[in-house]
Amino acid sequence: MTAHRPTAVIVLAAGGGTRMKSDTAKVLHPIGGRSLLRHALTAARGTEPDHLVVVVRHDRERIVDHVGVVDPMVVIADQDEVPGTGRAVECGLAVLPADLEGTVVVTMGDVPLLTGETLRGLVAAHDETASAVTVITASPADPTGYGRILRDDAGNVVANVEHKDASDEQRKIAEVNAGLYAFDVGVLREALTQVSNDNTQQERYLTDVLAVVHASGGKVTAHQLDDLWQTEGVNDRVQLARLGAELNRRTVEAWMREGVTVVDPRTTWIDADVSLGRDVTIQPQTQLLGASTVGSGVTLGPDTTLTDVEIADGASVIRTQGSLAVIGAGATVGPFAYLRPGTVLGVKGKIGTFVETKNTQIGDGAKVPHLSYVGDAEIGEGSNIGAGTIFANYDGVEKHHTTIGRHVKTGSHNVFVAPVRVGDGAATGGGAVVRRDVPPGALAVSTGPQRHIEDWVQRKRPGTKAAEVAAAAAGEDSEEDQEPT
Numbered sequence: 001m002t003a004h005r006p007t008a009v010i011v012l013a014a015g016g017g018t019r020m021k022s023d024t025a026k027v028l029h030p031i032g033g034r035s036l037l038r039h040a041l042t043a044a045r046g047t048e049p050d051h052l053v054v055v056v057r058h059d060r061e062r063i064v065d066h067v068g069v070v071d072p073m074v075v076i077a078d079q080d081e082v083p084g085t086g087r088a089v090e091c092g093l094a095v096l097p098a099d100l101e102g103t104v105v106v107t108m109g110d111v112p113l114l115t116g117e118t119l120r121g122l123v124a125a126h127d128e129t130a131s132a133v134t135v136i137t138a139s140p141a142d143p144t145g146y147g148r149i150l151r152d153d154a155g156n157v158v159a160n161v162e163h164k165d166a167s168d169e170q171r172k173i174a175e176v177n178a179g180l181y182a183f184d185v186g187v188l189r190e191a192l193t194q195v196s197n198d199n200t201q202q203e204r205y206l207t208d209v210l211a212v213v214h215a216s217g218g219k220v221t222a223h224q225l226d227d228l229w230q231t232e233g234v235n236d237r238v239q240l241a242r243l244g245a246e247l248n249r250r251t252v253e254a255w256m257r258e259g260v261t262v263v264d265p266r267t268t269w270i271d272a273d274v275s276l277g278r279d280v281t282i283q284p285q286t287q288l289l290g291a292s293t294v295g296s297g298v299t300l301g302p303d304t305t306l307t308d309v310e311i312a313d314g315a316s317v318i319r320t321q322g323s324l325a326v327i328g329a330g331a332t333v334g335p336f337a338y339l340r341p342g343t344v345l346g347v348k349g350k351i352g353t354f355v356e357t358k359n360t361q362i363g364d365g366a367k368v369p370h371l372s373y374v375g376d377a378e379i380g381e382g383s384n385i386g387a388g389t390i391f392a393n394y395d396g397v398e399k400h401h402t403t404i405g406r407h408v409k410t411g412s413h414n415v416f417v418a419p420v421r422v423g424d425g426a427a428t429g430g431g432a433v434v435r436r437d438v439p440p441g442a443l444a445v446s447t448g449p450q451r452h453i454e455d456w457v458q459r460k461r462p463g464t465k466a467a468e469v470a471a472a473a474a475g476e477d478s479e480e481d482q483e484p485t
């Protein structure tokens, strides 16, 4: 087992998030493809607690639904109408067993860059110093808004004073409270009973526990953190973007260290749940989102956005938008392709330039190279779809399926009017409108024989440049015709 483990982590997420000016709860806003709350829960889980509690109030139902999806083992605690982080923790403790012993960690739902590793370090420091309370502190360039850490002459932490309650002298203190703590659970329960709402905000502050514990002879320790990003909370959308960019910078750097070439880290966005193999090369302006997985030796971009796309080894995807698609090993996609959900491209297959696909399986070595729409279809291995082909899957009421067999060659500018099947090894002529099933090995043609209405341009468009050059060319032809052989 891990050497230092908390018995419980309580994540505070009951606040309103007014400064976001949003219809969505603050902790549900995402960075790196995960909600702020999911980042907080991931860090909390990293300490392997026996109990993980989230305290909720504002936008309760949506947050509870979300938590049920991302971490179903989390216990929900409801904060009542009494405001303040102290009250929030009390409500969190209320859902835990009364005889709980050991360490309780408290974190904030809006501090997304915090890692499980940092929290494990906090718990280890708390254990090793045999403290009653250990608080993570930091010294940001601008401490405005944070609680300040008050120490005595010997350097012992004696209290926290909130910015709004602090004197001018106290506001000069650089060391701030990061809002992340380890507590002895018994000490915390007892101290909270002595916390009042006697302050400018008339809230019951968790931060007052520091002074209460110190006054009763308990040991309060500051655990200083140099990585300020891990202590920064999101209060508005400016901070959301700022922390989102830093999270991405960290994610991209981590992948480079794992053997991924990123040509332009600043314009490359990789979500937290994406995985990449060795020797992947990412060109500028590429976003890998959701739970996308990328095999080794793949080249991606430039100008590519893939969400929940699975790409096998050695494939290449250029200037493409895709979601919920699967790309086979060694396959090529783009430039200018649009892969919609349900697209499955086989090994060494091709989805080429200006091609849109949806709910379509394209077999190994099969190709849709140019200017086509392929929806609700299956294309067998080794088949080639001619340029400018439309799979007409929608009759205005319902969607229908098209099946193209193996090693089929279709002409340019075909329309496949679904439902329709083309047999193995068959072919179609240029411009065919295929409305009936084509037997294996047959050539389907649906256009009439070409006929010519002679001198139509000279008669119907007299005086035009076209008529002039046509007449001249016709004259030459007739002169040639008249030459004796």
Ligand code: UD1
Pocket: 012, 013, 014, 015, 016, 055, 079, 082, 083, 084, 085, 086, 087, 088, 108, 109, 110, 145, 146, 147, 148, 160, 162, 176, 177, 178, 179, 205, 206, 207, 233
């Ligand atoms: C808090 C600390 C401050 C610290 C700062 C670090 C207090 C009183 N102050 O201030 O010392 O420097 O964090 O970021 O604790 N919440 C509840 N219920 C409530 C109020 C808040 O669950 O009644 C939750 C919020 O959803 C949020 C977290 O607690 O996740 C922090 O609340 P917030 O109002 O942002 O506190 P700060 O003013 O940032």
Ligand code: MG
Pocket: 110, 233, 234, 235
């Ligand atoms: Mg805050």
